[in-house]
Amino acid sequence: MLSARVINGRWVLAALASAVVLASACSPDDDDGAEDGFAWDVYGGDAAHTKFAPLDQIHRRNVEDLEVVWRWRSPDEEILAAQPDLRTWAHESTPLAVDGVLYTATSFSQVVALDAGTGETLWVHDPETWKQGSPPNMGFLHRGVAYWPGVAGGRLFIGTGDAWLMALDPTTGEPVSGFGDGGRVDLTEGLGRPVDRDLYGVSSPPTICRDVVIVGSSISDDPIRPDMPPGDVRGFDPRTGKLLWSFQTIPEGIGNANVWTLMSCDEELGTVYLPTSTPTNDYYGGERPGDNLHAESLVALDAVTGEKRWHYQMVHHGLWDYDLPAAPVLVDLEVDGRPVKAVAQVSKQAFAYVLDRVTGESVWPIEERPVPASPVAGEHSSPTQPFPTRPPAFDRQGVSEGDLIDFTPELRAEAVDILDRFDYGPLYHPPSEVPSLVLPGPVGGASWAGAAFDPRSQTLYVPSVTKASLLMLVNGGERAPGHPHRGFVQLNPPGPQGLPLWKPPYGRVTAIDLGKGEISWTSAVGSGPRDHPALAGLDLPPLGWPRRSFVLLSGDVLFVAQQGKWRLGGMNEQGNAVLIENENAEPSLRALDPRNGRQIAEIPLPGNATGSPMTYLHDGRQYVVLAIGGGQLPAELVALGLPRGDG
Secondary structure, three states, X not given: OOXXXXXXXXXXXXXXXXXXXXXXXXXXXXXXXOOOOOOEOOOOOOOOOOOEEOOOOOOOOOHHHOEEEEEEEOOHHHHHHHOOOOOOOEOOOOOEEEOOEEEEEOOOOOEEEEEOOOOOEEEEEEOOHHHHOOOXXXXXXXXXXXXXXXXXXXXXXXXXXXXEEEEEOOOOOOEOOOOOOOOEEEOOOOOOOOOOHHHEEOOOOOEEEOOEEEEOOEEOOOOOXXXXXXXXXXXXXXXXXXXXXXXXXXXXXXXXOOOOOOOEEEOOOOEEEEEOOOOOXXXXXOOOOOOOOOOOEEEEEEOOOOOEEEEEEOOOOOOOOOOOOOOOEEEEEEEOOEEEEEEEEEOOOOOEEEEEOOOOXXXXXXXXXXXXXXXXXOOOOOOEEEEEOOOOOOOOOOOOHHHEOOOOHHHHHHHHHHHOOOEOXXXXXXXXXXXXXXXXXXXXXXXXXXXXXXXXXXXXXXXEEOOOEEEEEEOOHHHOOOOOOEEEEEEOOOOHHHOOOEOOOOEEEEEEEOOOOEEEEEEEOOOOOOOOHHHOOOOOOOOOOOOOEEEEEEOOEEEEEEOOEEEEEEEOOOOOEEEEEEEOOOOEEEEEOOOOOOEEEEEEOOOOEOOOOEEEEEOOEEEEEEEEEEOOEEEEEEEEEOOOXXX
């Protein structure tokens, strides 16, 4: 049963959701020149996903004064307390700010409205996704909602973990009766064949472009079942829920390739940009010959009709789980004196592909270069892969002895001994039946955290991690009948004495001048393992932690927040994650000077970030809000602002 609980400005159940107001708001007179009422009404700040806010109340001279002003606890916590067998993934949502209200999604696909100034819950809509069993892949997680202003009062949309597209009234949280069937559309319908809801869901917000609600999907890429759902991307009418178009990402019968992450929109061009995934399965392509279009590609569609305008494939016949993980960033550049409407796509393999977003042509040459051939029987890997000539890679690529840790001769010798146990090679070294070290691994390089862009300096800020994986192909067996191979993956195998195998930094932010295609600076994120006993007395600078970081550019401050320690604690029989063990470590919001990467301030947080931060202006005060917790930690939103009179 669908339900909405309207709080109307007072607490009904303290356990449902709580907000603690820790400091009063700045007066409107303390605006310091920022435009009051600045909204963050799209997940990435705007449809181009720049994560840039032209606000100046918080700036380099006062950012160290930021403090926590309210905290809000997810209503998922009430459900988890009553259902001890349930577990969630990290709390990955980024709220939207519209007309003094924040709208957010929880890991259980609940939608919540909060007062933007106090964090007080206004209403909660629970679609009861948690009663349907664990969603595919990472289990219970969600990254947010979409807002559409096209009708009086607006409309909210969420694709739920159990595959429903829902339309809600932003004022009450009630389903919109004229949309679909009672306010929702069944996303398992209309895919050309029956779809098991256990294998199909949604974990990222829809994209709204030219008044069309565009929805991707979350699908397991592993061949646990031979009947995996297709990865079609679809456009719906935001008023009625009618299906307007469907784009088939990859031909029927050779696996699926979906869009599980965020999409971007150019309203002027009427184009939506789709970053697609690896086809089934991630590590063996003997049953899907050829380049596998449109897998691991950036695809540009007409947002109104769904017709393809162009595509660019970043990986041919993928064997490494190099899904395009993040929303493409739409940027207007000046390159060699000429204006370019461009799109920058960051990747797990640590390339930023810069293309003309009108034509799909590369801004700088991208060369097809030979790569190692697969030795696996039945596999026909691509003889070449695309290598951008500009900008340079923003993280370490490929494995060689020159990449190994060398703080001391003893650590270096142990690292060489470890490396000799495995197969390894350059970027795009293919997996086989023997253990192979791959760098970046499937969770290395860039991630769904994406990048931020400064239109004033044409600079792209990319967070990444230097994290390898151990890949090996094994027989499909009972879990994948009829499939000769499936991948075994060990994420980030340990190096000497538990240290990373590679040279630092292990987590970083890289600034890329997109006008020149050059790296401007790189800054480590986090202290890293420099206090390890094997490094005692070396007086090392920050080494960075190999953990996902999130960026937000506001005025003259680049905010960086990093995840804590986490590990997968369990899988269900469908191969879906059901538990994350999440531990706080150096929880803080770092403020960097975007010109040089120098750290200006480090503001303590009650927990590590688990979602992308956002910012907005409300009643004369600028807020920075981000998600923390999830897993075995309470899921919360934390809001920071300047003390009274410090604006």
